[in-house]
Structure formats: structure tokens, C-alpha cells
Amino acid sequence: MRIPDEMLSARLYGPRDMRVERVPRPTDPGPDETLLQVTVTSICGSDLHWYTDGGIGETRIESPLVVGHEFAGVVAEIGENARDGFDNPLSVGQRVAVDPAMPCHRCEYCEKGHPNLCRRLHFCGTFPDDGSLSEFMIVPARTCFPLPDELTNLEGAMMEPLGIGIHAVRLAEINIAESVAVLGSGPIGLFIIALAKLAGASPIIATDLHPWRLEMAKLYGADLVFDGNEDPVQSIRAATGDRGVDVVFEAAFGNETVYQSAQVAGLGARVVLIGITEKNSFALPASTSRRKGLTIKMSRRMKHTYPTAMKLALERKIDLNTMVTHRFPLADADRAFALNAAYENNMVKAVIESALVS
Numbered sequence: 001m002r003i004p005d006e007m008l009s010a011r012l013y014g015p016r017d018m019r020v021e022r023v024p025r026p027t028d029p030g031p032d033e034t035l036l037q038v039t040v041t042s043i044c045g046s047d048l049h050w051y052t053d054g055g056i057g058e059t060r061i062e063s064p065l066v067v068g069h070e071f072a073g074v075v076a077e078i079g080e081n082a083r084d085g086f087d088n089p090l091s092v093g094q095r096v097a098v099d100p101a102m103p104c105h106r107c108e109y110c111e112k113g114h115p116n117l118c119r120r121l122h123f124c125g126t127f128p129d130d131g132s133l134s135e136f137m138i139v140p141a142r143t144c145f146p147l148p149d150e151l152t153n154l155e156g157a158m159m160e161p162l163g164i165g166i167h168a169v170r171l172a173e174i175n176i177a178e179s180v181a182v183l184g185s186g187p188i189g190l191f192i193i194a195l196a197k198l199a200g201a202s203p204i205i206a207t208d209l210h211p212w213r214l215e216m217a218k219l220y221g222a223d224l225v226f227d228g229n230e231d232p233v234q235s236i237r238a239a240t241g242d243r244g245v246d247v248v249f250e251a252a253f254g255n256e257t258v259y260q261s262a263q264v265a266g267l268g269a270r271v272v273l274i275g276i277t278e279k280n281s282f283a284l285p286a287s288t289s290r291r292k293g294l295t296i297k298m299s300r301r302m303k304h305t306y307p308t309a310m311k312l313a314l315e316r317k318i319d320l321n322t323m324v325t326h327r328f329p330l331a332d333a334d335r336a337f338a339l340n341a342a343y344e345n346n347m348v349k350a351v352i353e354s355a356l357v358s
């Protein structure tokens, strides 16, 4: 393959200012690195935070940033000793799903088994590290997981949000027949619904502000769905005989859904918070949370979940495609983000195709 010297790249200059530009292509992957031709990137809620606010929490854009961290690509060039996430040699032409996180594997937290909390973590699409909304990028070989023939590039990109769901569900330690509420039925919420079902939860109750997402929640395995605009706390309490649920997942962006988490939780319940709130703070009902003896866990990214995600995908235990409602070419990245941020057109998950490689 002859690789062009220039490429298209979608760069975010500030809030709602994304420009698709022609830029020099990155060259010469170093040792343990690979040059990747990006095929598909799916848009994540956290990308939307970058897009609408120009940052997340205390991290802000200081110069143009390429977002995108849920992606797959084809290996175009390899550096010396490039070994993949399974510790096998990588080769040119291989299709791969890429874990956007590159922990140092050396610090105290990595050594203690918390690579997701690594002090020196690099993460694609989080300032100052560029993400995947370009035609080419250089990534550490170790973050590449070769895609079996049975999985498409799009399914490869979905390993990332599925991995986030796996990590959150593992944190909850669900037992068979425990009741679960999932507040927010976006892509992460939908994966959590499907994974909670696999883990044996019953019933699974989902909420969302958008009716089309509630329909999607049913497709992904929710037993009951409630409109988040119409007192979901009352609905969930009524559905559980005023007992509340054993496990709550907050997978929305809302301050109110965090508050609701404690209200719909039962005594001794576990609450896992995954969504990134709009403001850099949230509230919980203090006495309710305390009296119920809640265990509250904050979910931070994931821990080496790609092999598990890929196994579930290969065994067709998880539907990776139904939630993908929109596709755009890289040249239309700005429009894709604007539509997604406005929750228009019955959108659940949008993907951006950088290259037409099947």
C-alpha cells in the first residue's frame, strides 16, 4: 500500500468548533509502535463533552485536539518489536481494535492492579494526546488487539464502550436474580443492561429521557422501562414493591440521575456511578444514602477488558450493532458531533468512517 503524505484530520479548536483539515501524516513508528490507518471511530458521550464544553472537568483544550477513542484500524507500518495486546508479533495489514489507554505498567497504581488509575496514563483523545478522528495515527502496538475475521471494523470500535460496561458491571458484583436499575439508556447504559442480564440480574429496569432510547433498552434486555421525565423514582419504587433495587448504575450525564440513584437503591444496595456530570460536582441525598448503608463506587475507565469484550462479541453474547443508528464520513465529523450533541434524529450511537476498508 502506498501511504499518502497528507491526511484528513478532524481537529477541535474550542467549544463546537471542529474543523476537518488536511495535515501532514505522522511518520516512522518507533520501537513498540505501529502506524495505523484508522477505519472506524464511534462517538462517545465523553467526546461530546469535549465538543460542547472544550474540556472535561479540570482538563481543557489548550491547542487543537483530535478527539476519538473508540476505534479500529488496519496496521500500515510497524516499528521494531511491535507486539500486540496478546503479546504476539503484529504484522502489516492486520485489522485491530485499539484500547485508547496506555498505562505506564510501572507506577505504584499499575503495580497494584489499577492500570486505569495510572499516574502517567496516556489516553487517546484526551488533551494533550490526540485521538482517532484522523486517517492515520501512531499507537503503541501493545494497545492493538487483532480482530478475528468474524468481527467487523465497526464491531472492533465498539470494544471500547463494551469494555467500559464490563468494568462497571464487574464493580457491581451482581448476584443471580438481583434487581438492577440502569439510569440512562445511552450506549454505555445499553451495554450494562445486556451485561447485567448475562450476569443473571432480574428484573432490569431502565430509564431515559428519550423514548427511542427506551425502546432500544428493551431490545438490549430491560424488563421494565420508565420515562425519566415522569418521576422515575416513584415508578421504580412502585415496580419493586417500595423495596428499591439491589444495584443501581448511573449512566447518564445528569446531576439529577446521581441523586435518583440513592433514591431508587434498596437497603444495602451498591451504586455504581459511570456518567460524567455536566458540572464538576454532584449531589446525593446524604441521610438516605447513609441510612440505606449504600456502597457507592465510581467507575473509572476499564482494566484490560478488551479480551473479554472480544470473547463476548465472538460468541455473539452481546449485540454490538443495533445501537449504531448513524454513520458519517470523516469529512462530516463536525456535523456528526453537532447532531449527536443535540440528540437529534433518534440518535443513539454515531460512528465516523475514516477509511473504506472492509
Ligand SMILES: [Zn+2]
Pocket: 044, 045, 046, 069, 070, 160, 161
Ligand atoms: Zn468512550
Ligand SMILES: [Zn+2]
Pocket: 103, 104, 105, 106, 107, 108, 109, 110, 111, 115, 118, 119, 120, 121
Ligand atoms: Zn502506571
